[in-house]
Amino acid sequence: MNTITVSAPGKLLLLGDHAVVYGKPCLVTAVSERLTVSLSPSHDNAMHFDTPGVSDTRFVAAAIEAAQGSWGNRLPPVLVATKSGFSGNYGLGSSAAVTVATLYAIAEYIGRKVTPGELFRLSRNAILAVQKVGSGFDAASAIWGGTVWYEHLGRTITPAASDHMPLIVGFTGVKADTAAIVADVAKKYAAQTERVTRIFDAIADLVMGAREKMAEGDWERVGKLMDFNQEYLRDLGVSSEKLESLIVAAKGAGAWGAKLSGAGGGDCMIAVAPKEKRGQIEKAIEAAGGQVIHITPNAPGVRREP
Numbered sequence: 001m002n003t004i005t006v007s008a009p010g011k012l013l014l015l016g017d018h019a020v021v022y023g024k025p026c027l028v029t030a031v032s033e034r035l036t037v038s039l040s041p042s043h044d045n046a047m048h049f050d051t052p053g054v055s056d057t058r059f060v061a062a063a064i065e066a067a068q069g070s071w072g073n074r075l076p077p078v079l080v081a082t083k084s085g086f087s088g089n090y091g092l093g094s095s096a097a098v099t100v101a102t103l104y105a106i107a108e109y110i111g112r113k114v115t116p117g118e119l120f121r122l123s124r125n126a127i128l129a130v131q132k133v134g135s136g137f138d139a140a141s142a143i144w145g146g147t148v149w150y151e152h153l154g155r156t157i158t159p160a161a162s163d164h165m166p167l168i169v170g171f172t173g174v175k176a177d178t179a180a181i182v183a184d185v186a187k188k189y190a191a192q193t194e195r196v197t198r199i200f201d202a203i204a205d206l207v208m209g210a211r212e213k214m215a216e217g218d219w220e221r222v223g224k225l226m227d228f229n230q231e232y233l234r235d236l237g238v239s240s241e242k243l244e245s246l247i248v249a250a251k252g253a254g255a256w257g258a259k260l261s262g263a264g265g266g267d268c269m270i271a272v273a274p275k276e277k278r279g280q281i282e283k284a285i286e287a288a289g290g291q292v293i294h295i296t297p298n299a300p301g302v303r304r305e306p
């Protein structure tokens with residue numbers, strides 16, 4: 001058996017963060033930074049893992065378990081080797097990317113045809129087995145690639161048009177604890193269900209508006225909607241001082257709009273901006289203590305590599 005190599009993209013959540021956990025829609029784009037998983041025959045009949053750049057190897061193990069459970073223990077002992085084009089600290093979705101890539105690599109290795117839907121179901125279960133919480137949007141993004149409209153916890157996954165997305169990304173330097181922040185929001189939801197439901201409904205409305213404006217290429221309006229989304233996220237208490245200062249810096253330097261991306265508390269902020277302002281916005285983000293991450297959106301989903 002030869003080595004099988006598969007890659008899956010990282011992701012950025014454009015709009016709909018947190019509300020998506022409650023079945024509302026989000027828009028997510030796959031990014032050019034990819035994570036690679038290779039499977040090759042084991043030299044000694046035992047499983048081996050070589051996973052630099054993957055902060056949590058439990059996702060690889062959960063993916064193998066899910067594959068063995070569904071496809072009947074057909075994977076012989078292999079060496080699983082990962083390589084990441086991005087730091088696991090950025091919040092670009094390395095856990096979902098490694099889960100999806102491992103499952104797809106196993107399917108290729110054992111010669112099993114797998115549909116995107118089946119891959120999604122298995123990946124989502126594997127991620128939930130480790131992380132306990134999460135909407136599954138990140139697995140969908142890693143599988144389908146491009147920009148995806150994700151709703152009803154994965155019962156609706158459709159491509160969204162989003163050409164020439166003028167996206168700028170700033171890393172706060174802080175790794176967010178997604179599970180803890182999602183649990184905090186769940187507590188707020190339990191204590192103030194009506195208020196938080198109103199926030200989620202309002203977020204759903206603006207995500208819907210953003211899908212239309214993205215398809216029209218009206219990025220100025222998408223920026224405004226990102227600003228509104230950020231206000232709701234701030235209301236939910238998931239933003240942070242560092243995120244706010246990078247967002248203020250980007251807007252002060254001419255961005256149409258900016259918001260946190262993902263769970264909040266840290267990770268990355270995103271902005272959309274006119275092309276001619278990109279340079280000054282990147283400088284402003286760096287002056288505010290952020291690290292600009294150069295990625296392109298709308299990357300292809302999981303695929304076999306030569």
Ligand code: PMV
Pocket residue numbers: 013016017018019020021091092093133134135136137138176178182261262263264267
């Ligand atoms: O922290 P990330 O990038 O995994 O994003 C979390 C997004 C949430 O909506 C807060 C959780 C989820 O799984 O949808």
